[in-house]
Amino acid sequence: xxxxxxxxxxxxxxxxxxxxxxxxxxxxxxxxxxxxxxxxxxxxxxxxxxxxxxxxxxxxxxxxxxxxxxxxxxxxxxxxxxxxxxxxxxxxxxxxxxxxxxxxxxxxxxxxxxxxxxxxxxxxxxxxxxxxxxxxxxxxxxxxxxxxxxxxxxxxxxxxxxxxxxxxxxxxxxxxxxxxxxxxxxxxxxxxxxxxxxxxxxxxxxxxxxxxxxxxxxxxxxxxxxxxxxxxxxxxxxxxxxxxxxxxxxxxxxxxxxxxxxxxxxxxxxxxxxxxxxxxxxxxxxxxxxxxxxxxxxxxxxxxxxxxxxxxxxxxxxxxxxxxxxxxxxxxxxxxxxxxxxxxxxxxxxxxxxxxxxx
Numbered sequence: 001x002x003x004x005x006x007x008x009x010x011x012x013x014x015x016x017x018x019x020x021x022x023x024x025x026x027x028x029x030x031x032x033x034x035x036x037x038x039x040x041x042x043x044x045x046x047x048x049x050x051x052x053x054x055x056x057x058x059x060x061x062x063x064x065x066x067x068x069x070x071x072x073x074x075x076x077x078x079x080x081x082x083x084x085x086x087x088x089x090x091x092x093x094x095x096x097x098x099x100x101x102x103x104x105x106x107x108x109x110x111x112x113x114x115x116x117x118x119x120x121x122x123x124x125x126x127x128x129x130x131x132x133x134x135x136x137x138x139x140x141x142x143x144x145x146x147x148x149x150x151x152x153x154x155x156x157x158x159x160x161x162x163x164x165x166x167x168x169x170x171x172x173x174x175x176x177x178x179x180x181x182x183x184x185x186x187x188x189x190x191x192x193x194x195x196x197x198x199x200x201x202x203x204x205x206x207x208x209x210x211x212x213x214x215x216x217x218x219x220x221x222x223x224x225x226x227x228x229x230x231x232x233x234x235x236x237x238x239x240x241x242x243x244x245x246x247x248x249x250x251x252x253x254x255x256x257x258x259x260x261x262x263x264x265x266x267x268x269x270x271x272x273x274x275x276x277x278x279x280x281x282x283x284x285x286x287x288x289x290x291x292x293x294x295x296x297x298x299x300x301x302x303x304x305x306x307x308x309x310x311x312x313x314x315x316x317x318x319x320x321x322x323x324x325x326x327x328x329x330x331x332x333x334x335x336x337x338x339x340x341x342x343x344x345x346x347x348x349x350x351x352x353x354x355x356x357x358x359x
Contacts, residue, residue, distance in 0.1 A: 018127030032078030053180035138341020203306035228286025245298035249281025
């Protein structure tokens with residue numbers, strides 16, 4: 001199976017299955033000399049962890065990370081950093097009933113046809129359980145970027161039809177961590193939580209969006225043509241389970257504007273060049289321009305429902321898929337640290353690539 005690695009100079013490789021013994025990861029290319037705060041890795045893993053509130057999956061995983069290599073006396077050595085997270089609360093019996101059946105909108109059918117067999121235990125490699133590795137690696141990338149004063153913050157900006165209409169500049173983003181939905185608007189967060197609970201009682205699921213912002217990105221990151229900064233961010237976000245769309249800057253709404261309305265006019269302020277507006281989302285020509293990079297990621301409703309669905313089995317016979325197991329009624333609250341992690345991986349990779357650009 002190819003496609004288990006991400007990044008060029010700062011490179012992540014993950015391994016393991018949803019209901020296997022463990023999820024593991026190797027981060028290669030992390031610069032030496034970084035004092036690594038393991039507690040910050042643990043903190044982000046807890047933000048992604050199942051069972052953290054009443055509106056997410058109740059799978060009870062402690063998600064404790066064990067760092068096997070790449071550190072000496074708490075500092076990165078430049079060698080590959082390998083980590084492992086044991087799966088503790090997996091229940092294969094929750095999936096034995098779908099061993100020969102294809103769940104609607106899951107990867108069951110495509111995996112079966114591509115590889116000739118599939119791991120039906122929670123979806124194997126196609127499960128969002130794999131993203132625990134991304135969050136652990138992203139927490140390392142965040143610490144590299146933190147040395148440069150760079151901060152990445154994501155938050156839930158919509159659940160179903162309930163949306164935060166204010167731009168991120170008018171929100172206190174840190175307040176997103178004060179509620180289980182991870183929305184910085186307290187009133188809307190309560191409505192979102194109520195909606196998720198209502199949907200869960202119906203045995204159904206619902207989607208939403210996450211907005212991500214990267215602050216204090218220097219000018220010049222990104223490789224023109226194929227490795228544009230926004231292209232790599234798009235690939236990173238679209239590689240996350242359940243993601244159906246990515247936009248940055250003005251996104252699709254920008255198509256409604258005229259060029260004279262959309263162009264970001266340059267000006268000089270306090271000795272640095274900035275733009276009066278930021279429809280470009282901090283990226284022009286695939287290269288960062290020094291303004292905030294902001295983007296939005298769309299997540300579909302989770303495919304596993306706690307109700308019966310019609311489908312077929314591997315022989316083409318009609319079957320009924322019965323809802324069973326522990327699943328998220330809405331994935332976006334737990335996906336916030338995943339979005340941050342993938343953004344951090346991309347930005348750290350491009351930081352290292354930029355350092356090799358000029359003498």
